[in-house]
Amino acid sequence: MYHLTALVTLLAIAFYFFTCIYVSRSRSKTGVKAPAMSGHPDFERAFRIQMNTLEWMPIFLPALWLFAIYVSNAGAAAIGAVWIVGRIVYFIGYSQAAAKRGPGFAIQATAAIALWAGALGAVVLRLV
Template structure:
């Protein structure tokens, strides 16, 4: 694995851990007992950020790895860093009532689309050349 891809992967895991910690803090602050996932709006925001980040990472990480393997690892790492920045922006905006989380979401979605195109293009060429 390319070191830059490993770095983006590691930073994505750190983001997911940070989101988990924020949910734990919100549980304590708003006195939301596990396994409850509803209650105070502040807790629900933290919980949705965590869940949305995990849902996004499930699509992002394998796409990142495929784009790096079948495409260019440096470009894949750059797109991955953009995805990560978009997710951080999204999470920070979601946590505050009234802030627009749309730009962060759009940035991460666009970066994911770029990675998907890179992975698809590279895999297609690999399959065509192998045949």
């Protein structure tokens, strides 16, 4: 069973939901009315946090599950947890200033690439 990977998946979705709420609150706080996508820098950073998280979900989630299936459920969950921590670090940094987003981005990108590379390697090994 893949309970650990399922838990990480649910936590990733919860984090994404949190970023959606953050954007909504930022929109209200800064006065950026829908459908505007720009205006106040605080809103723009909040929006980019949400969108960047969304952009990485289709990379992260399939890689997470393929790693769990072909390599290790616990390993996938551990690396997936690192991805979530990276997204949180990204959120904190980018919320303060665009220049502070790098460390969180690097953490989550490294975790996603590790999941993808591990899954790819395991699948290829089974094919040969």
